[in-house]
Amino acid sequence: DAxxxxxxxxxxxxxxxxxxxxxxxxxxxxxxxxxxxxxxRGLELLIYFNNNVPIDDSGMPEDxxxxxxxxxxxxxxxxxxxxxxxxxxxxCASSSTGGHNTSNYGYTFGSGTRLTVV
Amino acid sequence: xxxxxxxxxxxxxxxxxxxxxxxxxxxxxxxxQWYRQNSGRGLVHLILIRSNEREKHSxxxxxxxxxxxxxxxxxxxASRAADTASYFCATLRGTxxxxxxxxxxxxxxx
Numbered sequence: 001d002a003x004x005x006x007x008x009x010x011x012x013x014x015x016x017x018x019x020x021x022x023x024x025x026x027x028x029x030x031x032x033x034x035x036x037x038x039x040x041r042g043l044e045l046l047i048y049f050n051n052n053v054p055i056d057d058s059g060m061p062e063d064x065x066x067x068x069x070x071x072x073x074x075x076x077x078x079x080x081x082x083x084x085x086x087x088x089x090x091x092c093a094s095s096s097t098g099g100h101n102t103s104n105y106g107y108t109f110g111s112g113t114r115l116t117v118v
Numbered sequence: 119x120x121x122x123x124x125x126x127x128x129x130x131x132x133x134x135x136x137x138x139x140x141x142x143x144x145x146x147x148x149x150x151q152w153y154r155q156n157s158g159r160g161l162v163h164l165i166l167i168r169s170n171e172r173e174k175h176s177x178x179x180x181x182x183x184x185x186x187x188x189x190x191x192x193x194x195x196a197s198r199a200a201d202t203a204s205y206f207c208a209t210l211r212g213t214x215x216x217x218x219x220x221x222x223x224x225x226x227x228x
Contacts, residue, residue: 004160031214043161043206043218056215091160106151106163106208107216 004110006092012116018080021113023092024073031095033107034067034077038088049075082117089114124207124222132227137194139222141207148210150183152192155204199228
């Protein structure tokens with residue numbers, strides 16, 4: 001398996017533009033997570049899905065952020081309109097159990113998308 | 119909000135020495151995990167310890183958990199330059215959600 005695949009690796013966009021980040025989880029994993037990492041705030045959980053259904057989006061910072069998972073092999077995180085404070089590295093992770101206590105396996109992270117909004 | 123706080127924030131040691139990082143958390147947990155992040159890369163899962171376990175080993179890694187003190191430690195023995203990375207603890211909130219700490223930046227000097 002190629003692991004969790006994110007695209008693009010780098011994105012530079014102008015303030016006000018729409019940005020779409022993409023993620024392909026590991027086949028067979030039924031949980032998908034979107035995290036954002038900044039120096040100031042560390043790793044923040046934005047939203048997670050179970051079997052393509054959003055379970056907890058309490059970490060989504062504003063209505064400008066939206067996430068979808070139309071099928072088990074694809075998810076998007078969209079920012080519209082983008083602002084300079086959205087600049088961060090966005091990670092997607094997947095898991096086969098959601099980290100339940102009976103599992104010995106954690107999340108598998110993608111390599112991230114470095115977003116710069118100028 | 120951050121659940122775990124790693125200590126120290128940064129650590130610099132010589133190759134061959136042991137490195138110890140600590141993680142403190144505030145609320146009850148189901149389990150705790152440690153991850154490594156190399157510069158510019160995603161996080162890699164290292165080890166999971168359940169709330170009813172006190173110690174766990176994986177290769178050169180040793181993790182302890184003290185639920186009474188709400189703390190965990192990660193020990194890397196005989197460190198190598200390749201161990202240079204940031205290390206994060208993650209605590210399970212509820213059933214499915216992990217909250218990550220602020221990380222310890224480890225630098226191993228050759």
